[in-house]
Amino acid sequence: xxxxxxxxxxxxxxxxxxxxxxxxxxxxxxxxxxxxxxxxxxxxxxxxxxxxxxxxxxxxxxxxx
Amino acid sequence: xxxxxxxxxxxxxxxxxxxxxxxxxxxxxxxxxxxxxxxxxxxxxxxxxxxxxxxxxxxxxxxxxxxxxxxxxxxxxxxxxxxxxxxxxxxxxxxxxxxxxxxxxxxxxxxxxxxxxxxxxxxxxxxxxxxxxxxxxxxxxxxxxxxxxxxxxxxxxxxxxxxxxxxxxxxxxxxxxxxxxxxxxxxxxxxxxxxxxxxxxxxxxxxx
Numbered sequence: 001x002x003x004x005x006x007x008x009x010x011x012x013x014x015x016x017x018x019x020x021x022x023x024x025x026x027x028x029x030x031x032x033x034x035x036x037x038x039x040x041x042x043x044x045x046x047x048x049x050x051x052x053x054x055x056x057x058x059x060x061x062x063x064x065x
Numbered sequence: 066x067x068x069x070x071x072x073x074x075x076x077x078x079x080x081x082x083x084x085x086x087x088x089x090x091x092x093x094x095x096x097x098x099x100x101x102x103x104x105x106x107x108x109x110x111x112x113x114x115x116x117x118x119x120x121x122x123x124x125x126x127x128x129x130x131x132x133x134x135x136x137x138x139x140x141x142x143x144x145x146x147x148x149x150x151x152x153x154x155x156x157x158x159x160x161x162x163x164x165x166x167x168x169x170x171x172x173x174x175x176x177x178x179x180x181x182x183x184x185x186x187x188x189x190x191x192x193x194x195x196x197x198x199x200x201x202x203x204x205x206x207x208x209x210x211x212x213x214x215x216x217x218x219x220x221x222x223x224x225x226x227x228x229x230x231x232x233x234x235x236x237x238x239x240x241x242x243x244x245x246x247x248x249x250x251x252x253x254x255x256x257x258x259x260x261x262x263x264x265x266x267x268x269x270x271x272x273x
């Protein structure tokens with residue numbers, strides 16, 4: 001009996017398509033999860049508190065020299 | 066007779082209907098091939114064109130997200146800086162007080178003047194005053210920038226006990242940051258006069 005190769009080729013094509021989709025999905029997933037160099041340095045990330053204990057000046061004024 | 070036509074039919078059937086079935090099979094095979102080719106082409110373009118595009122989009126999206134977060138953080142910091150600037154402007158007149166408390170240099174003449182002034186105001190006599198050599202800066206620039214340096218001093222005063230006590234209290238009222246390490250009283254006898262001595266040692270801090 002003559003073998004129908006075209007069906008095998010179609011099956012191979014479908015498998016290739018599935019693998020390709022999987023590959024694309026995984027590469028995008030990996031690219032999203034990949035941690036790159038942070039935009040800000042740790043020094044730039046440090047919070048700045050614009051508060052000053054002004055009572056210390058009053059206390060210093062009371063002291064001598 | 067009936068059996069004859071059936072036999073003949075089965076014998077010549079493939080010549081009668083064969084070409085049509087063969088055409089159908091070829092058509093079917095051709096459609097399979099075209100479909101396979103189409104799928105392979107889709108695969109090719111997925112790998113060559115779509116994947117890099119999607120990757121670029123994903124990278125750009127994550128970069129935009131990160132930079133937006135960074136921008137928000139920087140905006141908060143800018144707001145804090147503006148607030149700090151207004152606090153600084155409000156307290157500009159008071160900052161010399163901080164320089165008095167923690168001067169940039171050792172300024173030991175000023176400290177000596179302070180001890181002398183305190184001794185005079187307390188009614189005790191300053192017998193001796195010594196300053197030790199200032200410690201060398203550490204090798205690590207971060208440590209030297211953060212930690213204040215210290216000027217060690219020791220002094221000896223004499224007088225009556227209540228006045229010595231006043232002197233000690235006055236020392237604690239110094240605007241300059243002083244760390245009094247030890248204070249001890251002792252007696253000395255000079256030509257039948259007994260006097261009380263107060264020995265004080267400590268450290269004065271200064272910045273940078």
